[in-house]
Amino acid sequence: MTFKCDSSSPLERLTQSIVQCVPYGEAVPGPDRYVTQVFRCKKDGAVHSIEKPLYKGEYSELSAARDGHKHIVESLEHGRKTYFKDYLDKSLFQQS
16 A cells, blocks of 8 residues: 655644644644555455554655555565565655
8 A cells, every 4th residue: 555645734744743842833844755555464455454564665756656666566476575674765854
C-alpha cells in the first residue's frame, strides 16, 4: 500500500506540533510525503498485523514512491524475503 501524507491535513499539523514541541497553531507544516508499507496477509487479503510491516519506505516525490512500491512488489514476487527494511528519502530532511 502506498499513500500520501498531506502536510496540510489537521492530523499532520497535530503531528508536526508534537514533533516541534509547539502549540498546534504555531506548527510549521512539514513537506508532503508518500509512504509505502507492505504487510504479511492471509490468502483472503486480511492483514495479520499492522504492527510489523515487512517493508516501510517514505518518499518525497510521487514518482519515487511508485518506483519504490514497484521494486518491493517485484522483489517479493521473486521470492526475496524482506523483513522490515525502513527506507527514508533523505530529501525529506533537507532544509530549503
